Amino acid sequence: MANIPYKIYLSEDEMPKQWHNVRAAMKELPEPFLNPATKKPCTADELKHVFCDDLVAQELNTTDEYIDIPQEILDFYRMYRPSPLVRAYNLEKALGTPAEIYYKFEGNNTSGSHKLNSAAAQVYYAKKQGLTHLTTETGAGQWGTALSMACAFYNVDLQVFMVKVSAEQKPNRKAVMETYGGKVTPSPSDTTEVGRKILAENPTTGGSLGCAISEAIEVAVKTDNCRYVLGSVLNHVALHQSIIGMETKAALDKYGIKPDIIIGCAGGGSNLAGLISPFMAGKIRGENDIEFIAVETASCPSLTRGKYAFDFGDTGKTTPLIKMYTLGSGFMPSPNHAGGLRYHGMSPIISKLYHDGYMKAVAVEQTKVFEAATMFARCEGTLPAPESSHAIRVAVDEALKCKETGEKKKIVFGLTGTGYFDMTAYSAYLNGTMTDYIPTDEDLQKGFDSLPKID
């Protein structure tokens, strides 16, 4: 076996030309979406009012394990892909662990995260269908930036509803989206019915992804030639993110590396679903025994403290019902710095895999996350996003366990993005003013009370 370089880059020829659809390998499928009025599974036609046609087909496709990536999207991908799979030699040395640590780094593009993988695909399919406008929501801003970049490239108009607390914490994120031509509205806003309703109930709210989704959907269904696009949670987003897992697998296979543990942070769950996709299919078929770990923030613990139930995807209760781990669409997360992890629900694919015992979940507190993030930055060079740093925290913990046991486990984690726009959070950590937010059982109960009743 050849020496493993610090960074494994695939050549353009070696880049995967297909996405991986883990549902085709699952023994039991996630429940279909339900129409909240009829409680019957949503039809493709119902979904097409919200999403463009090709994406609806991907959303409902549970049979094709590999799906060809159109050439136009491959052309976009090659602007910033392949992303490197990095051997964290310096981190290993700093920890003094016998474990091998690898991370798939998705931050080397202007959006600063993996979000571009799905943004490129979604805007391409919208353009192909002749749509001229898109709406979306964004939390930490990576998704809004990614979508602005894709919309600039394919020449489609974009309106972004940005969670108000994030818009205030990160004015530069807003400016990046505007540089790429995106129109940004802090959410909740008074420009939509659902926004006005939320503001009437809670005038000082900093907003949430759920609120912003409701506003974006309302504008999409009321505007001609317009659809809504979502950056996480949904099956077609997980599908596009499988490019991460496909590249990771190709890079590991190239050097004969067989991972023991794969770790990813989980907000809506799409990056994690994408990272593990081809490996999980192998586990389901009994071809490997990899341990998969989802890492969520202790302030918004949908997997570790939520319920596996049908729920709305948004606060305004306008989406289909989704069977997932959820804290209830009425749950209002406290202002954790990892804005991308402040979502009440979880990808139905991840939820089902977790429910069926194929993976574990861990919730971690943000001060411990930033401790790992700062250490990582200083020894590996790259400044990680707070969201990604949740995975770093658990990768470090697993590597330290190996130090105790002497095991040479191969640990792979997803480094989903960079933290350039999160310096307020880093400063709070460094000057000791960062605190941890853990919802009480009473806080959670308020969220659970918002769950719809399904007979």
Add this chain to the structure above:
Amino acid sequence: MANIPYKIYLSEDEMPKQWHNVRAAMKELPEPFLNPATKKPCTADELKHVFCDDLVAQELNTTDEYIDIPQEILDFYRMYRPSPLVRAYNLEKALGTPAEIYYKFEGNNTSGSHKLNSAAAQVYYAKKQGLTHLTTETGAGQWGTALSMACAFYNVDLQVFMVKVSAEQKPNRKAVMETYGGKVTPSPSDTTEVGRKILAENPTTGGSLGCAISEAIEVAVKTDNCRYVLGSVLNHVALHQSIIGMETKAALDKYGIKPDIIIGCAGGGSNLAGLISPFMAGKIRGENDIEFIAVETASCPSLTRGKYAFDFGDTGKTTPLIKMYTLGSGFMPSPNHAGGLRYHGMSPIISKLYHDGYMKAVAVEQTKVFEAATMFARCEGTLPAPESSHAIRVAVDEALKCKETGEKKKIVFGLTGTGYFDMTAYSAYLNGTMTDYIPTDEDLQKGFDSLPKID
């Protein structure tokens, strides 16, 4: 010849293991530094009070064309190098030009620029000599960030004097340096004699690189086990930056591409010197006829409107005298958004090459620069730094000339960094409040009046 991929990455084996020293190929050398008291060439011993020993040796080395990079620095480089050489297919298409456009992208690291190439080397040599403290200045913040990263890696203390106007425009840059353990002081400050003197003369000044250099040198010479490090201008910095040119040449050679024009932005001149180094040696030897273009900001036009004269490197007049194109160390540039280009002087290597007719220089106004930057961002994806965008502007202009003439020139430019911390500038451009600053002849005369008299 193989198809040219969108991004050419060298493998770790293909990465250059030597720096290139263009002085060894020059027919006439730049003048040596002069001791301002004696007007005699500085000796190595004099320079060693300010710089560490190995760097002084590199500074004075005019005979070795190739210099081995120590393994410890190669280990650092592989954390973020090789950087890609990108074929700007999308930009070519957007311009409708028959020209081929390539850019060497140095922004894919947390410092966001090429500065890390010299930071790694300088901190390594300081550590090797047993030094425990370093001081420096930073303008836009890339150099300070790069040096903080290198100091965190090699465990050396760092104090950064940051140009006050940049510190105010970019609080997040300061936070990044602090995350890597750097101590940041806005300059001019009241912590040094020279800072207090500058403040007494001009209490409301936003500072300049020249001021910040003076403060950093004062602290370095007054502190035990401490040296000053500079991120540009000097010969050893240009030497370290030649890794850019060496990689660019290796990547072009791999695909048999012979450049017609090479373009780089020029503040202190080190990135440009590094980019062109091996190509320029070939031109001097008559092996190629490449056109080299230095691009400076019209607000600080040292090459196009300055004098080729001996001058101090800093405002406080504490450095040796350097023969270079200069506006005078007393020149106070107006607050252009490209902070990294607001320096009164220019690399003595670039100055000499320009003086001897080996290269051209162009000065461009910032509104035209941001027009090109925004266009580039939208079609190539990457958000460029204002400094780098000066090179984009001229690359675009050259490609448009080719469109008129039908010439298929191969244009290479240096994309030195990303603009994530420059969103105030982008917003000013987008909302139409950006203005251009061009010094009057009277402004320039004030600077020239500060030039030292040399008989």
